[in-house]
Amino acid sequence: MKRRRFVQSLPLLSSAPGLLGQDAPKIDFAAPDTTATPLPHFFSAPQFAALRRLSDIILPPIAGTPGALAAGAPEFLDFLISESPAPRRVLYRSGLDALNTRAIGQYGIAFTALDNSQADTLLAPLRDPWTDSRPADVFAEFLRVARADILTATVNSREWIAVVSRRNPAAGGIGAYWLPAE
């Protein structure tokens, strides 16, 4: 039986070069983000609401460019942080909780319900001059990290690049991607 299986396999092996030589028709495939909406799963509902509000404050829609919300930055960061090492996950969760805790403590409402001037008081660390040293305060560090992540998640989004590349075709976000070695 073993020998029969071996012999049966020979034609398959010998036909392999023929299979490789065939020309497969070219088919266009769609990226998932163009056909469906992401399902946030990592942050709690209050945390995610605070992240959405923070994202909108950091990068609102300006002069025809989509803001962080239209770019799906909060939904993307929910995914990214869920995949990140534990210290990053803790930093985000504790930072978003702190936004809500401080908002309730200071104004009696969640961060998402604050108006811009109220939110500004909580985001004061973002108005400190940049230094290369890591902030000693964890909340300040969260705000610094989140600001950078929200900006990157937005300007690297399909929605943002679609707009800016219409103004400047060189800003298409195209790079040379190295395929895996194996």
Next chain:
Amino acid sequence: MPALSYDVLIIGSGASGGMAAYTLAKLGVKCLMLDAGAPIDFDHDRVPRPVYDLPYRGFGRPGRFPHITQANEFNANIWADETQNPYSYDPADPYYWVRVRRIGGKTLVWGRASWRLTDYEFKARDRDGFGDNWPLAYADLAPYYDKCERLFHVGEDPAPDSVSLARFIAAARQRGVPAIKPRRAMGRLASSLNILLPDAVATGNLTIVPNAVVRRIVADKKTGLANGADFIDRHSGRELHAAARVVVVGASCLESTRLLLNSKIANSSGVLGHYLFDQFYVKNTIQAVVPEARDGKGAGNLMGGAGYIPRFRNLETKAKDFIRGYSVDFSSGGTPDPKYFPVYGEALQKAVNTHRGTGFSATTMGSVLPRFENHVIVDPNVIDAWGIPSLRIHARYTENEFNMARDAMRTLDELSHDAGFEVLEKHEKMVPPGESIHELGTCRMGDDPKTSVLNRWNQSHDMKNLFVVDGGSFVCGGSQNPTLTILALSMRASDYLAEQLRTRNL
């Protein structure tokens, strides 16, 4: 099966291994090259892709490269996988070991800055009394620098300086600080992969085996000489032995030393693994803006271009709190990172737009003293994906480097103000040791077999048919990027080796 044997087995395909293969093969020496990495094809292994179609939108897979800050999501598959290639260090003293495992090694990604060392480095002890001199002088290496520069098309950027760059250069010269054009290897690609290996293969004298992870160099029990190396085929996991009359190791500084330590050879001096150093980097020591370029007024020749400050400290005068010196890469143009603007929302967008193309930045690269206590050992508790013990790395900068970084920050701040720039941020914080990817030493050369691993020809004192031709052989470094010196040393050692084979001294 016929017994296969080569004149020379070369381990590694980057700057040093590639140069050894190029030199030896052209001199008629039959070579076998083993490299742990996969082949790479620039036409077929990379595809144009928009950042938004990458799985992580350009952030890269979180946690994939905790020590390789140079990796991004586009080039991630070039760098050595950190899970497959672990190592260890004291958490209080992190070391960033940056590796590439593809044919061509780190020459696939290097910055191409090409500077020679001088007798300020080769004979540094004579000047400041620290450490040891090299067993060779600049004059010994100069002819090889000449050849390597021709081979790699090293030259200056021919573009004239922009107005802002000229202002900075004038401000520097006013204070006695030299500022010159960068020197780089030119061309679309300046790698072992396109410059060295094709010509070597074309001679018919070089055979390259990729995906070959070398486990150990094997010593003949009767003669005590190397007779080849055992390696693992990365795809199948099969173990094989490659036989050769001579072994040349050019696997990159720390990988070469790791291989020698794991092979338990070439260490009668006890200094194998010691005297680890690199260049320290203070990235963006200065981030400034050119005020007149704001609001889109940087067009014309106001902005753009790059320059270099070669080492100027401790040449004619003496710095008060450090020996040796530092160099600086500076450039004009580009937009400062949004992190420098302490605002958000519309104010941030306005700040970014206002400062688009106004940036000026300068990065410091400093000489690190080679100290015995900075060293590597084999860590038997940390093994790679092929069961080979990895390294535990002990490296720490000292007051000499810290004081030098502080001096650089002060100097660049002054020069920027003199040039009329507005400084957004200045700092003296170095990146962790190793991150500059210019690790050197641990297998140093010297005339005394009791205090060095290699002689002046990169040849083991203990095992005369073993050569280590990469940056591990450095006695000390400078503030200059080391690749050109690695190329020249490897060419020189290979010339010598070929002559020894021809005259049957090996």
